[in-house]
Amino acid sequence: MKTIAALLHEHPFFAGMKDEYIQLIAGCAVNHIFNQGEYIAKESDAADYFYLIRNGRVSIETSQPNYGAVILQTLQDGDICGWSWLFPPHCWTFDAKAQTKVHTIKLDGRCLRGKCADDTQLGFDLMQRFARIMTERLQATRLQLLNIYGRPENNKDQEI
Amino acid sequence: MIPDIFYVKRRTEEYPGTFTLHIKKKDDQPQTSFQPGQFNMLYAFGAGEVPISMSGAPHSTSVYIHTIRTVGLTTQALERLREGDQLGVRGPFGRGWPVEKTTGKTIVIIAGGLGLAPLRPLIYHLLSKNRDATDIHIFYGAKSQPEMLYSDELKNWAQQLTLQTSVDMATPGWQGNVGAVTSLLTTAKIDPENTIAFICGPEVMMRFAIQELIKKNLPRTSIYLSMERNMKCATGHCGHCQWGPTFICKDGPVFCYEEIHDWFHRTEV
Amino acid sequence: MKARSATSFILPSDKLNSLIHSLQQAGYQVVGPVIVDQAIIYDQIKSADDLPQGWTDEQEAGRYRLKRRQDAAYFGFNVGPNSWKKYLQLPRRQVWQAHKTADGIEIEPVNAAITPLAFLGVRSCELHAIAIQDRVFLSGEYHNEDYKQRRQSIFTVAVNCTQAAATCFCTSMNTGPAVSLPCDLEITEIINDNEHYFLLRSGSEKGQLILQQLPVTPATSAHQQQEKTAINQAEKQMSVGPRVFDSSDLQALLYRNYENPLWSDIAQRCLSCANCTMVCPTCFCSSVEDTTDLSGDHAERWEQWDSCFTADFSYIHGGSVRPDTRSRYRQWMTHKLATWHEQFNTSGCVGCGRCIAWCPVGIDITEEIVRFQESDTP
Numbered sequence: 001m002k003t004i005a006a007l008l009h010e011h012p013f014f015a016g017m018k019d020e021y022i023q024l025i026a027g028c029a030v031n032h033i034f035n036q037g038e039y040i041a042k043e044s045d046a047a048d049y050f051y052l053i054r055n056g057r058v059s060i061e062t063s064q065p066n067y068g069a070v071i072l073q074t075l076q077d078g079d080i081c082g083w084s085w086l087f088p089p090h091c092w093t094f095d096a097k098a099q100t101k102v103h104t105i106k107l108d109g110r111c112l113r114g115k116c117a118d119d120t121q122l123g124f125d126l127m128q129r130f131a132r133i134m135t136e137r138l139q140a141t142r143l144q145l146l147n148i149y150g151r152p153e154n155n156k157d158q159e160i
Numbered sequence: 161m162i163p164d165i166f167y168v169k170r171r172t173e174e175y176p177g178t179f180t181l182h183i184k185k186k187d188d189q190p191q192t193s194f195q196p197g198q199f200n201m202l203y204a205f206g207a208g209e210v211p212i213s214m215s216g217a218p219h220s221t222s223v224y225i226h227t228i229r230t231v232g233l234t235t236q237a238l239e240r241l242r243e244g245d246q247l248g249v250r251g252p253f254g255r256g257w258p259v260e261k262t263t264g265k266t267i268v269i270i271a272g273g274l275g276l277a278p279l280r281p282l283i284y285h286l287l288s289k290n291r292d293a294t295d296i297h298i299f300y301g302a303k304s305q306p307e308m309l310y311s312d313e314l315k316n317w318a319q320q321l322t323l324q325t326s327v328d329m330a331t332p333g334w335q336g337n338v339g340a341v342t343s344l345l346t347t348a349k350i351d352p353e354n355t356i357a358f359i360c361g362p363e364v365m366m367r368f369a370i371q372e373l374i375k376k377n378l379p380r381t382s383i384y385l386s387m388e389r390n391m392k393c394a395t396g397h398c399g400h401c402q403w404g405p406t407f408i409c410k411d412g413p414v415f416c417y418e419e420i421h422d423w424f425h426r427t428e429v
Numbered sequence: 430m431k432a433r434s435a436t437s438f439i440l441p442s443d444k445l446n447s448l449i450h451s452l453q454q455a456g457y458q459v460v461g462p463v464i465v466d467q468a469i470i471y472d473q474i475k476s477a478d479d480l481p482q483g484w485t486d487e488q489e490a491g492r493y494r495l496k497r498r499q500d501a502a503y504f505g506f507n508v509g510p511n512s513w514k515k516y517l518q519l520p521r522r523q524v525w526q527a528h529k530t531a532d533g534i535e536i537e538p539v540n541a542a543i544t545p546l547a548f549l550g551v552r553s554c555e556l557h558a559i560a561i562q563d564r565v566f567l568s569g570e571y572h573n574e575d576y577k578q579r580r581q582s583i584f585t586v587a588v589n590c591t592q593a594a595a596t597c598f599c600t601s602m603n604t605g606p607a608v609s610l611p612c613d614l615e616i617t618e619i620i621n622d623n624e625h626y627f628l629l630r631s632g633s634e635k636g637q638l639i640l641q642q643l644p645v646t647p648a649t650s651a652h653q654q655q656e657k658t659a660i661n662q663a664e665k666q667m668s669v670g671p672r673v674f675d676s677s678d679l680q681a682l683l684y685r686n687y688e689n690p691l692w693s694d695i696a697q698r699c700l701s702c703a704n705c706t707m708v709c710p711t712c713f714c715s716s717v718e719d720t721t722d723l724s725g726d727h728a729e730r731w732e733q734w735d736s737c738f739t740a741d742f743s744y745i746h747g748g749s750v751r752p753d754t755r756s757r758y759r760q761w762m763t764h765k766l767a768t769w770h771e772q773f774n775t776s777g778c779v780g781c782g783r784c785i786a787w788c789p790v791g792i793d794i795t796e797e798i799v800r801f802q803e804s805d806t807p
Contacts, residue, residue, distance in 0.1 A: 078347035206721030399714030405771035
């Protein structure tokens, strides 16, 4: 069986990170499996952890009255789930649910916050990795907002 | 150039407002084979002519398949055609996907919405070759599950090749990915030395997809995309489909990104 | 100027009708310059009397006026709002007709009978324009059959320009003023104190056959010297400007300046009226229109000239790709002077100056070129 440090190394989120930091982070990490349908996070609950998805699909959801859960986005192998642990008040802003059986590495945010405060180099490295993911998700969300596949209003001909 | 007369052999509804016509030449005469990525000009009697991509099997000389979205008077007239009804056809026209460059390569196909239609002949071509089909990766994005083309075929493809789909809006019961199709690419593993990518969809989606591929060091020479402009004559004479130095109808619709990247990122060209 | 190897002949000016009649005898309908609505346009010519003898055209940006000459020159003007393209790429023509039949539909081409035409008075810039349209319609995988047939049946009588309008800039585009492309007959009109004659040269077998029928005498070296002087006169007029510029680098210049704010400045003046594209002898864009009769059983397709300045031109579902005047003018000028090279291995501009004279607000393509050159930072 692989060590947690080896699993962290393999995950795209930590690609190229210094071994020293990986070892440090591994101290805050454990393997965790979610069964299909299980909630990984619930809106407004304390966000003490974040997850590296090793395999499986996670949906980010919110619910509306009379409509039920609306899936905003799904995450899969190689993605990370959760950054609410980084910022006060450290509460989840959306629900996260396992759509399939999901193998994760669960990282303890409280532990990591302490390590980042002690070693700002580590903090900066980690923050850069999160910022890149946030940028990608923002970009993808903007693309979703454009409704690019929508039917045009005007009555003219087009090619497909 | 005068259209040949064809008739509708079969008509299927993909989803409301989008339909597929299987058409055959009058008297069932043999038809010209085509290259994946080429298009036909379809003439609805008295209403007009529209360029529509080939979406059937290439080298088939018995039937052409076209998937059409109703957006204007001509496509509305085509929508009214029923089995047995006739239409005019000119084509095939244009430069298609470079199928000769696919040998020995990992294939990445990125399709958005109706953009799957012009890619389907390429997929058929690849599946007809004796190759490892799991090395064909299709990323298909649509607005929602009901607006995905060829849903039965997608299920079959999922068994044979590596298919990932994503929708912008999850409808109740949708169990798949939600998010921009380009999000699927961010975690995809691509070997830049040995991969060739084919993209078709809304221009903005193609720009984002190309960004992701370039981030993964895929060279511009390994990226191909299909462009859309106002094609009228299809023979390079009417000027309507000009795009920078190119005529989409004869120099495209498929271009290598390397050849056109300067123009691709300019607006109002 | 090209080497003039063919033998030159002299035709007295009062014998010009012999040329027109010989062409008619050979089966051509002669078309050439005539005055209509105070402009010199191209139309049918029955005799030399139809020609605008003694008239010239005074041109400037946004201005065109006919004016009496001091002499009786037949070709003492330059170019008007028409070009020969109206006879080769018809402004409007039916392409096909379709019918509903008992068992479906049928479509048949409409092939208009083509009358062989003799173009009388083709300027060098216009020969270049025809050659450019030949590349558009006849050089690719698909040929425009209607154009091809019309083009094959014409006879060209080219005229060397011995004067230049203020709007002319053929020397900057290397297309004139001396006839520099093949034609069937080449003529130069010479008027001096006591003589008025045409110098003639044949450029083809067809031309030779016509020439043989004319009451001509061999030209002397003195005549040829007079011709040279006359053509040099036109060159000199253009060389003193202001429409002289270096055209060698226009393609790269316009590519470098695709986002130059000057485009917005031009758009402030441009009305998007499409006049420049209609008078341009090389602009080739067209659109088609499909119609049915009231019964719905008969349909027609018509092709007509179109312009990249219209909103519909670049329409794809949802809107125009080029939504404003800035992008449309940029398309027109960049196409003419830059992308045309990549498409057809030639410039799309022959320096005839029509777009300058017929622009209602006097936008001058040569002035804009110079402004781009001045603001350019390579």
